[in-house]
Every structure is written in C-alpha cells, then in structure tokens.
Amino acid sequence: MTDFSVVGKPLHKVDSLSLACGTARYTSDYEIHEPLYLVFAYSNVAHGDILSVDDAGAREIDGVVDVFHSFNTSSDLFTTAGQGYPEPSPYDTRLFNKRVRYVGEIVAAVVAESRSVALAAAKAIKIEYSELPTLFDPERSREKDAPCLHGEGAFAPLPVPYRPEENVAGEVLFSFGDPEKGFAEADFIVDETYRTHYAAHCAMEPHAASAFFDEKGRLVIVSSTQVPFHARRTVSKITGIPARMIRVVKPRIGGGFGSKQEIILEPYVALAAWKFKRNVKAELERSEVFTTARTRHPMRVRIRTGVKNDGTVTALEMDDVMNTGAYGAHALTVLSNAGSKVLPMFNKIENMAFTGRAVYTNLPVGGAYRGYGATQGYFAFNQHMDGIARRLGVDFLEFVKRWHIREGETSEVFKAIGEGTEGVDQTIKSCKLDECIDRGAEEIGWKRLRGKKISRGSVVKGVGAAISMQGSGIPKVDMGSASMKMNDDGSFNLYVGATDIGTGSDTILSQIAAETLKVPLHMIFILSSDTDLTPFDTGAYASSTTYVSGQAVLRCAQDIRSQILSVAAAMSGSAPDDLALKENGIAVNSKTGEELPFDRIACFSMYSHDQFQIQASASFTGSESPAPFMAQFAEVEVDTETGRVRVVKFVSAGDCGRPLNPTLVEGQIEGATLNGISYALTEQYLFNSKGKMTNASFWDYKIFGTLDLPVMKTIVVDSDEPTGPYGAKSISEIGINGPAPAIANAIHDAVGIRMNELPMTPEKVLRALRERGEREGGA
Amino acid sequence: MKGTFFVNGRAKEWSFVPEATLLDVLRANGHSEVHRGCDEGVCGTCSVLLEGVLVNSCQVFAASVMEKEIETVAGIGTIHEPHPLQKAFVESGAVQCGFCTPAMILAALALLRKNPNPNDKEILSALDGNSCRCTGYVKIIEAVRLAARRMSSHD
Numbered sequence: 001m002t003d004f005s006v007v008g009k010p011l012h013k014v015d016s017l018s019l020a021c022g023t024a025r026y027t028s029d030y031e032i033h034e035p036l037y038l039v040f041a042y043s044n045v046a047h048g049d050i051l052s053v054d055d056a057g058a059r060e061i062d063g064v065v066d067v068f069h070s071f072n073t074s075s076d077l078f079t080t081a082g083q084g085y086p087e088p089s090p091y092d093t094r095l096f097n098k099r100v101r102y103v104g105e106i107v108a109a110v111v112a113e114s115r116s117v118a119l120a121a122a123k124a125i126k127i128e129y130s131e132l133p134t135l136f137d138p139e140r141s142r143e144k145d146a147p148c149l150h151g152e153g154a155f156a157p158l159p160v161p162y163r164p165e166e167n168v169a170g171e172v173l174f175s176f177g178d179p180e181k182g183f184a185e186a187d188f189i190v191d192e193t194y195r196t197h198y199a200a201h202c203a204m205e206p207h208a209a210s211a212f213f214d215e216k217g218r219l220v221i222v223s224s225t226q227v228p229f230h231a232r233r234t235v236s237k238i239t240g241i242p243a244r245m246i247r248v249v250k251p252r253i254g255g256g257f258g259s260k261q262e263i264i265l266e267p268y269v270a271l272a273a274w275k276f277k278r279n280v281k282a283e284l285e286r287s288e289v290f291t292t293a294r295t296r297h298p299m300r301v302r303i304r305t306g307v308k309n310d311g312t313v314t315a316l317e318m319d320d321v322m323n324t325g326a327y328g329a330h331a332l333t334v335l336s337n338a339g340s341k342v343l344p345m346f347n348k349i350e351n352m353a354f355t356g357r358a359v360y361t362n363l364p365v366g367g368a369y370r371g372y373g374a375t376q377g378y379f380a381f382n383q384h385m386d387g388i389a390r391r392l393g394v395d396f397l398e399f400v401k402r403w404h405i406r407e408g409e410t411s412e413v414f415k416a417i418g419e420g421t422e423g424v425d426q427t428i429k430s431c432k433l434d435e436c437i438d439r440g441a442e443e444i445g446w447k448r449l450r451g452k453k454i455s456r457g458s459v460v461k462g463v464g465a466a467i468s469m470q471g472s473g474i475p476k477v478d479m480g481s482a483s484m485k486m487n488d489d490g491s492f493n494l495y496v497g498a499t500d501i502g503t504g505s506d507t508i509l510s511q512i513a514a515e516t517l518k519v520p521l522h523m524i525f526i527l528s529s530d531t532d533l534t535p536f537d538t539g540a541y542a543s544s545t546t547y548v549s550g551q552a553v554l555r556c557a558q559d560i561r562s563q564i565l566s567v568a569a570a571m572s573g574s575a576p577d578d579l580a581l582k583e584n585g586i587a588v589n590s591k592t593g594e595e596l597p598f599d600r601i602a603c604f605s606m607y608s609h610d611q612f613q614i615q616a617s618a619s620f621t622g623s624e625s626p627a628p629f630m631a632q633f634a635e636v637e638v639d640t641e642t643g644r645v646r647v648v649k650f651v652s653a654g655d656c657g658r659p660l661n662p663t664l665v666e667g668q669i670e671g672a673t674l675n676g677i678s679y680a681l682t683e684q685y686l687f688n689s690k691g692k693m694t695n696a697s698f699w700d701y702k703i704f705g706t707l708d709l710p711v712m713k714t715i716v717v718d719s720d721e722p723t724g725p726y727g728a729k730s731i732s733e734i735g736i737n738g739p740a741p742a743i744a745n746a747i748h749d750a751v752g753i754r755m756n757e758l759p760m761t762p763e764k765v766l767r768a769l770r771e772r773g774e775r776e777g778g779a
Numbered sequence: 780m781k782g783t784f785f786v787n788g789r790a791k792e793w794s795f796v797p798e799a800t801l802l803d804v805l806r807a808n809g810h811s812e813v814h815r816g817c818d819e820g821v822c823g824t825c826s827v828l829l830e831g832v833l834v835n836s837c838q839v840f841a842a843s844v845m846e847k848e849i850e851t852v853a854g855i856g857t858i859h860e861p862h863p864l865q866k867a868f869v870e871s872g873a874v875q876c877g878f879c880t881p882a883m884i885l886a887a888l889a890l891l892r893k894n895p896n897p898n899d900k901e902i903l904s905a906l907d908g909n910s911c912r913c914t915g916y917v918k919i920i921e922a923v924r925l926a927a928r929r930m931s932s933h934d
Contacts, residue, residue: 012869019877020865020884022812022852029811116796202912204816204824204878254814254878255912286817502876502913663872663918670915671875698821698910706903706916714917 005583006515007726010663014507014526015252015500024252027208027224028283035210036065038265038272038282039118041108041125042292043100046136046362046691047147048129050098050107058110058121065276067125069108070096073271075238077154081329081367082227082234082261084477084538086157088419090169090328092150095238095267100129101149101326102362103692104291111272111280134362136691138323139300141167141359149326149360160332167360169324170332172339174416175353182315182351186306190388194303194380195757196740198323198685199296201369202703205254206289209265211272212279214247219273222249226260226501227539228529234263235270246270250529253501257675258368260501261541262294262329290696294367295685297334297358298323301380306351311392313403315351318343320377322358325365331358333419334366337373340423342381344411344627345469346403352412362691368541370672371736374470375679379758382466382741386748396745397437397446400467407431424475426624430719430729432655433467436631439715440465440653444633453750458641461648464745465633468737471625472721472730473544480549481535482556483617484513486564488606490585490598491523494556497537498549499529503732504664505545509553511660512725516557517564519585519598535617543628543730546660550725551620559616567605567614568596626721628729630654632673632738635710636746643766645747646710647677652735653715658727665731666714672735673712678704680740684759782845786810787854795841801827802836805851812853812881816910823909826882827851833889833908852881855888864888867926868919875913883909887923895931897923 018024055067073096081089100107108125112118133147140146149167156162161171183189209223219241225231228248236243253260265282273280284293299322306315320338324331339354369375389399405411405428415425441447444463454461483495494513500506510524517523527534537549561581568587569576578591585598605614633651638644652669659665682702686695695701720727744755753768781794786805795804802825805813813836816824820838827836828850856862864884867873874880883906890897890905897905902923911919 010872013872013874016869016872016874016877017858017861017865019874019880020852020868021856021858021861022881023858024877025811026814026878028806028815031809202910204822204876204910204912205814206816253876255876257912283815286819286822502878504875667872667875667914667918670917671913672915674915675912697819698817699819703910703912705908705910706906706920709903709916712915712917 004515004726006511006521007660008658011507011511011521011661013504013664014510019252026205026252026254027210027222030210030222030251032210032212032279032281035279035281036111036113036272036276037115037118038109038111038269038280039115039122040106041110041122043105043107044103045100045129045131046103047134048100048131050100051128051130053108054126057124057126061117061121061124063113063117064121065111065113066272067108067110067121068096068271070098078234078238079329080263082230082263082539085233088158088160088332089330090154090156090162092154093327102364103690104364105326106292109268134691136361136363138321138359138361141361168357169328169360170335170358172336172354172356172417176412176416177351179315179317179351179353183306186314187309189304189306190384191304192384192387193756194301194383196299196376196379197758198298198364199679199683200290200701201257201259203255203257203259206284206286207260207265207293208283209269210281211269213277218245218247219270220247220249221266221270222251223266224253224260225250226256226499226541228499228531229497229536230539231263231266232531235266238267239271239274241270241274247532250499256501256540257370258372258541259294261368261539264293286698287696290701291364291693294329295364296369297366299338299376301338301377303380303384305384305388307388311394311399311402313346313349316349317353320356322356323361323363323366324358325361325363327365328358329365329367331366334373336417336419338377340413340417341374341470342377344405344413345467347405347409347411348403364693370675370733372733374468375737378466378468378737379740383744383754386464386745396465397441401434401437404433404467405431419474419477424624429626429723430657430721431629432717432719433629433631435717436629436653436655439717440631440633440651443651443713443715444635444649449635450749459637459639460750461635461637462746462750463633463635464742464749465631466738466741466745467631468734469627469629470543470734471627472547473622473625474542475622475625478538478542478544478548479619479621480537480552481617481619482552483535484556484560484615486560486602486614488599488602490602491525492517494524494526494553495534496526496528496549496553497534498545499537499540501540503540503545503668504661505540505549507664508546508660509550512550512553513557515726516554517561518581518583523585543733546728546730547724548620548622550728552618554725555618555620556616559618560614563614563616564601567601570609571596571601571604624723626723626729628654628656628731628734630734630738632742634739634742634746636743636750638747638750638765640751640769643762643769645681645743645760645765647743649711650677650739651713651715652738653717654731654734655717655719656731657719657721657724657729659716659718660726660728662716665716668731669714669735670712672733673739674704676736676739677743680743680758681760780842782842784845785848787850797842799841800837801839801841801844804841805836810851812851814878814881823886824879824882826885826909828885828889831892833886852884863929864926867922867929871918871922871925873914873918873922879909879911883911883919887926891927891930895927897927
C-alpha cells in the first residue's frame with residue numbers, strides 16, 4: 001500500500017484552535033455598522049387566507065422602519081431548498097404567502113433600529129385570517145375530501161411528478177423483475193408498516209444572516225449557510241437584486257446537519273437592506289428554529305416481502321408516504337433516498353417495487369436532515385429484515401450477509417432512482433460491510449447477549465443491529481471547484497467553494513492538497529465559501545465534500561505539482577520527468593541529486609525567468625456515488641415496569657474508504673450516532689389540535705447530554721475506493737441511520753415487542769408491553 | 780444604566796438597559812466568544828464563569844453582577860498561548876463546529892479547578908449542562924481527561 005504522509009493521519013482540525021480560543025467568528029459575531037434588526041411575525045393558524053394585515057400599530061412605534069408583508073411585498077414562487085439549478089423541489093412558496101399553511105409560517109417582517117423595538121412591533125401587527133379546513137394526517141392527504149393546500153400556480157421547475165391538486169409534492173415509482181410473480185412464489189409474506197416522526201436538527205447556532213454594503217455599494221450577505229452559492233442565486237431571483245451585486249460570505253458555522261441547506265433568512269435581510277440601503281441583521285430564536293426552520297420529514301413506510309422457507313427473498317415492495325409539511329422543500333429527493341439509498345442494500349432480490357409519495361399537510365416544513373430519507377427507510381428496513389430472519393430461525397447478521405451488496409456488484413435501483421432525474425448506473429468498488437458486521441458484533445458481544453434476555457428485576461437486556469449504506473455526493477449533479485496559488489515562501493493558498501459547517505472539510509481538503517504537494521499541513525492556507533473569492537461548489541450536503549470537492553482539490557494540486565516540477569526542471573536544466581517531489585516541499589533532480597526547495601522554485605517563477613505565478617484551478621463532478629457502509633449495534637436495557645429504554649452500549653463500525661483523517665471520521669460517526677439515538681428515544685414534535693408545536697424549546701425537546709451517554713465505540717474499517725481522492729468515500733451522514741432500528745431490534749430481542757413507530761418513548765414501550773401481555777393473556 | 784464588570788481580569792465600564800442579560804452585554808461589547816444558543820438557560824452555550832462559578836449568561840441580569848469577576852474562554856488562553864484545556868480540545872478532536880466549545884471548556888475548567896483528578900462520572904456530571912450536537916461528546920470527554928492529566932502533572 002502506498003505510504004502517505006498527510007492523509008490518513010489524525011491531524012488537528014485546521015480551524016480548531018481558533019474555535020477553542022473564541023477568535024473564530026460566526027455570522028452574528030460580525031460587527032455591522034448601525035444595523036437595522038429584522039424580526040418576523042408568524043401565522044398562528046394552520047391554514048387560512050390572510051384577509052388583512054393591520055400594521056399601523058407597529059409602524060407607530062418609535063424606531064420602526066418598515067413592515068413587510070403579503071399586501072405590500074410580492075415575490076415570484078420559489079423553493080427555499082438550497083439545491084442545484086433548476087431545483088428538484090417545487091416552486092410553491094413566496095416571501096409572504098397570502099394563504100398560510102402552517103402555524104409558524106412567516107407572515108410579516110419588521111425592520112427597526114433595535115431588536116427590542118422590532119420584537120414589540122412584530123407583536124403589534126394584527127392579522128385577520130379566513131380559516132380553511134386543515135390537513136394534519138399525511139395518510140389522508142390524497143383522499144377526495146382532503147383540503148387542497150397548493151392550487152395557485154405552484155409548479156415543479158424540473159419535469160418531475162408534481163400534482164398539487166392531489167397534495168402530491170413529489171412521487172417516485174419504479175419496479176423491476178416481476179414482483180407479482182415473486183410474491184406468488186413465496187411461502188410466506190411479511191407485511192409491516194413503520195412510522196418515523198418529525199425531528200429538529202438542533203445545530204447549536206440558530207440560523208442567522210446579516211446584510212451590509214461594502215464600500216462600492218455591493219451587498220454582502222454573511223450567513224449561517226451550507227449553500228452560499230445557491231443562496232446568492234436564490235436571493236437574486238426572488239428579490240431582483242442582480243447577482244453580480246451580491247456577495248455571500250460563509251463564516252464559521254455552528255452546525256448544520258441539513259438545516260442550513262435552506263434559503264430562509266437571506267432574502268429578507270437582502271430585501272430590507274436593498275430597499276433602505278442600510279445594513280440589516282437577523283437571528284432566529286431557538287423556538288423559531290424549531291417551528292419555522294426545517295425538520296426531518298416524517299414517513300410512513302410499508303414493506304411487503306415474499307420469502308421462501310429456505311430463506312430466499314422472492315419479492316419486496318416498499319410503499320412510502322412522506323409528510324413534507326406545508327411546503328415541498330427537498331420533498332422529492334428525500335423521498336427518493338428512502339428507496340435509492342436503502343433498496344440497493346439487498347441487491348440480490350430479483351423482484352422489487354417502490355412507490356413513494358411526498359404529500360402536503362398543514363404542519364412544519366420538512367427539509368434536508370443528515371441521512372436524508374435513508375434514515376427513515378432504514379428504520380423500517382432493518383426491523384423488517386430482523387423480523388424475517390427471526391421467523392426463518394436464522395441469525396440476523398447471517399441473513400444480512402447472504403443478501404447484501406458486495407464489491408463488484410450493482411443494483412437495478414441505482415439506475416432507477418436519482419435525485420429528481422433517473423439514476424446513474426454504478427458498480428460497488430469498495431465494500432467492507434462484512435468486516436464492519438464481524439468487528440461490530442465482536443465488540444458488542446453479539447453471541448454472548450443475543451437472545452439471552454438477561455434480566456435483573458424488571459430490567460431485561462437485549463442486543464440489536466442495523467446496517468446501512470449512503471452515498472458520496474449526487475452523481476452528475478454535485479460539482480466542486482478549487483483553485484490554488486503558490487506563494488514565494490513555498491506556502492499555498494487553497495480556495496474552495498466547499499462549505500465547512502463544522503464537519504472538518506477545510507482540514508480534509510487541505511490534507512489532500514498537502515499530500516499531493518508533499519508539504520506539511522501548515523503550509524496550506526484554506527479559504528472556503530465566499531462567492532467573490534472562491535470558486536463555485538454546490539455546497540455542504542449529500543455527503544459530497546470529501547469525495548466531490550476532494551477530487552477538485554486533488555486535480556488542482558496535481559496541476560500545481562506539475563507546474564512546480566516544470567519550473568524546477570528549468571532551474572536545474574533537466575526534463576520535468578527527471579524531477580520528483582520529496583517530503584517537506586522539495587523537488588529533487590533524480591539525475592543530479594540536486595534539491596530545490598519550494599521557496600526557491602516559487603521565487604524563481606515569480607521573479608527570475610519567464611515569470612508567472614504557479615497557480616491552478618479545477619472542478620469535479622462525480623460520475624458515480626460510492627457508498628459508505630456501516631453496521632451498528634445497540635445493547636439496551638428495557639424496564640418492563642416503566643417502559644424506559646436505556647442504551648447501555650452502542651457500537652458503530654463503518655467503511656468510508658480510506659479515512660483521510662481518522663479522528664474526524666470518528667467524530668462524524670460519533671456525532672451522527674448520538675443524534676440518532678436521541679432521535680430514536682426522546683426527540684419529538686408535539687402538536688396541539690390546531691397544529692401548533694407545543695414543545696418548541698430545549699426544555700421540552702430533549703436532546704442527549706453527557707449524562708444520557710451510552711458507552712460509545714467507533715470502529716473505522718479501512719477500505720480503498722478506487723474512484724475516491726486517496727481512496728476516500730464520504731462519512732458525514734450514514735451514522736444516523738442505524739441507531740433507531742438497532743435499538744428497536746434490541747428492544748425486540750429483550751422483550752419481544754416491535755416498536756414500529758418512533759420515537760420509542762417509555763409510554764409507547766409500556767403500551768406495547770401491555771398489549772402483548774393482553775394478547776398472550778387472551779390467547 | 781452603567782456598571783463596571785471585571786472581565787478576564789480587566790475592569791470594563793459598560794452602559795446597558797436594565798433588562799439586559801449578561802450575555803447581551805458581553806456580546807454587545809465585543810465578547811463574541813460567548814455564544815447565544817437558546818436564550819432559555821438549557822444548552823449552556825453561553826456559559827461563563829461568574830466569580831469562578833459556571834453560569835448561563837443568558838439567565839443572569841447584567842445589573843445583578845456589576846463589580847463581579849467574569850471569565851470567558853478568551854481570558855483563559857489565547858490563540859498564541861492557549862490554555863491546556865484549549866490545547867487538549869484541539870488535540871483530541873473535541874472541536875467540530877466549535878459553537879459549544881468555549882462554554883464546554885469553561886465547564887471543564889470549573890470542574891478541574893475544584894477537582895483536578897476527576898473520574899469519568901464526575902466529568903460527565905460537570906458537562907451535563909452543556910449541549911453539543913456535533914461530537915457525541917466522546918472526544919470532549921477524552922479532551923477533559925487529557926487536560927486533567929497534563930494540568931495535574933504540571934501544577
């Protein structure tokens with residue numbers, strides 16, 4: 001194996017000391033000269049037409065500059081989803097809709113000289129609604145008498161299924177083989193329905209955006225965004241401000257997880273700033289992040305599987321109804337992923353069908369969330385397969401090994417589903433899932449604990465497992481770019497469009513450049529995501545940065561390397577082929593042994609002869625999306641008296657190709673895993689009968705803290721992805737897919753109940769235990 | 780109103796409205812290392828040390844802590860001379876997005892000042908008021924262990 005000096009090493013994150021010392025700046029830390037403050041007013045009805053907006057009281061308050069709303073501000077239809085252009089999400093919303101569709105929808109924006117004045121003014125706005133019948137149950141959305149949420153011109157900019165008259169925001173249908181024949185051949189059919197719930201990302205930094213004018217009168221938007229380039233495009237489109245007059249700057253971002261792959265605040269601050277030629281700041285409160293920013297789409301997943309007694313799976317049908325809430329942000333693509341990231345896993349099933357519909361309801365808006373539909377799909381898939389394995393009397397892990405996709409294999413699903421378009425055929429070139437399963441099973445003590453139901457008083461122990469795969473970017477859609485220049489001391493500036501939102505991508509991309517140029521990491525200075533200064537990138541989503549943006553950096557650095565070798569050759573009077581790089585930035589002439597350090601090469605090219613600056617740029621779009629794989633294991637204790645489930649230990653074993661920075665890889669897996677455990681057990685949106693979220697607070701929406709932690713073990717299984725930069729695949733999302741099903745399977749192992757509905761709260765566990773008791777008692 | 784605060788060892792005289800929280804006043808006066816996470820006293824992102832005690836600065840009225848000693852993460856070490864905890868967080872990979880990090884480091888510092896050799900249970904208890912969504916806490920706990928080892932062997 002090739003010996004690397006920078007990639008594969010647990011080097012320190014390049015921005016971490018500034019973050020630990022408090023010098024790094026987030027959006028709200030930018031000092032903006034005499035800003036106006038922008039604050040929103042929200043709909044308190046779930047569905048209704050706005051008859052009037054009385055803003056007189058608000059405007060009377062001293063310090064109020066303006067109040068924007070649907071009666072004085074129009075915009076074209078657009079989507080808030082920060083995706084490639086044209087977006088696969090429907091254009092179904094405006095800056096201020098005259099018809100509101102959920103409690104928490106933005107109905108007005110106040111700008112004022114202080115935040116407290118803006119808040120007071122927002123409260124003083126009086127809005128008269130004509131309420132409309134509400135639709136809260138996604139499974140009723142397509143019924144004839146269900147209220148229709150979107151009628152007035154909403155459309156899909158891509159040629160994709162979109163039927164607002166049926167409340168269908170997106171539809172994905174495909175099948176291959178002959179499912180009917182497959183079911184006919186089965187000895188038994190397992191038909192189960194699973195439900196996943198609304199969840200919030202809970203990035204510690206609430207959404208924020210500031211707009212200010214530079215000395216030339218251009219508008220600079222600093223935003224907590226995962227998609228600065230999409231943000232500029234969308235802001236320009238909605239506000240009419242020419243894109244050339246807008247610069248979007250991404251500072252440090254306090255976590256995203258998908259929540260900031262959305263254009264929420266930027267158009268409003270831009271609109272107000274442009275109108276008054278004043279600087280404007282906006283920052284959401286935590287409760288607003290819960291209700292008005294984005295959520296994980298809830299999903300009902302029904303799986304029917306035909307099985308022969310010898311364990312052959314003859315057919316599988318997955319039927320998903322996804323609740324996209326009031327607007328269709330990411331609806332089609334999250335829905336697609338519930339099939340496209342899940343069904344290839346068992347690629348040996350010859351007959352498959354997928355029916356997916358994303359439907360509108362009068363509830364909060366779904367969006368991108370780490371896992372992006374795969375999380376919902378895998379919750380169902382893993383429990384379903386665990387149930388089938390039990391019925392067959394075989395070990396779940398052995399059953400998985402018989403059916404899962406392997407190196408050199410493909411799946412019909414890859415071709416069938418893409419993101420809004422048809423998919424991209426691909427062969428899996430790296431997959432160490434078996435090793436993940438074996439090492440994870442060993443670590444959790446699978447053989448020792450599985451099926452043993454070890455109990456102590458009312459507490460019973462169980463273990464469960466789950467497997468998953470994700471992708472590395474969206475093939476033929478995601479594009480990353482990089483440029484680089486060499487300085488006269490032999491250091492390099494690296495400019496990338498890729499957006500580090502806390503993931504460590506600045507570090508990974510710097511490592512790729514440093515490895516290619518054989519310099520230590522501290523010789524690379526990276527600047528990411530500034531629409532004026534860096535080249536384009538689609539953004540931080542879809543597990544794309546390491547794989548897609550990483551290839552752009554690799555190509556760019558390779559170009560720089562060949563320029564360095566050419567200059568060195570000229571300096572030493574040899575052919576470039578005689579020159580090679582060695583560690584610490586030195587070019588060596590293999591014929592003469594002469595060593596030319598990078599600072600001399602750079603100075604030579606800048607000052608001495610045929611002067612030019614050594615610099616390059618490159619772009620990359622993946623033609624495939626190699627999947628990372630993961631096996632996850634939960635050891636749980638179920639208290640049969642209280643219904644409480646405690647995760648004692650959790651093991652994640654993942655294959656992301658060659659881990660370019662093992663510490664950062666572990667960090668991604670650990671963070672995703674704990675988020676997944678918390679999602680499975682405690683996090684949930686509670687709504688009253690009017691569709692209002694009643695727990696929009698960290699007091700009542702429980703995310704895990706240190707005292708809730710299980711013992712966490714992370715195993716990074718090396719593989720080598722031949723299409724990846726230095727053998728890497730991506731890793732940021734996959735870890736969130738396994739916790740919920742692994743815990744559900746562990747609960748079943750302990751006490752024999754199936755938790756088909758998330759979250760698995762003590763109430764639900766207790767109810768399921770009682771129902772089982774009654775069933776058994778009655779039988 | 781006006782008041783004097785001893786922030787990171789220096790006296791600061793600041794004007795503020797009576798209902799301003801300590802978080803408001805610190806951020807309004809350039810202490811952007813103190814972050815606003817929830818403004819409701821749960822997530823701990825805004826924690827500072829008040830007379831050595833860890834508090835959520837969003838829940839403290841500035842008017843109630845005039846003349847008091849306040850420490851933020853910028854006071855315990857700098858990018859050129861970091862504190863052992865800051866170094867340990869960097870070396871352990873405990874910093875991802877970094878938004879919770881300054882407060883997390885202060886929570887750890889409050890613990891280590893009282894208890895230089897904490898066991899894991901004591902570390903977990905000390906950090907429970909500080910939420911992190913990126914790391915799963917694993918490497919944060921490793922960082923506190925590492926800093927404790929180094930600080931007690933040097934002191």
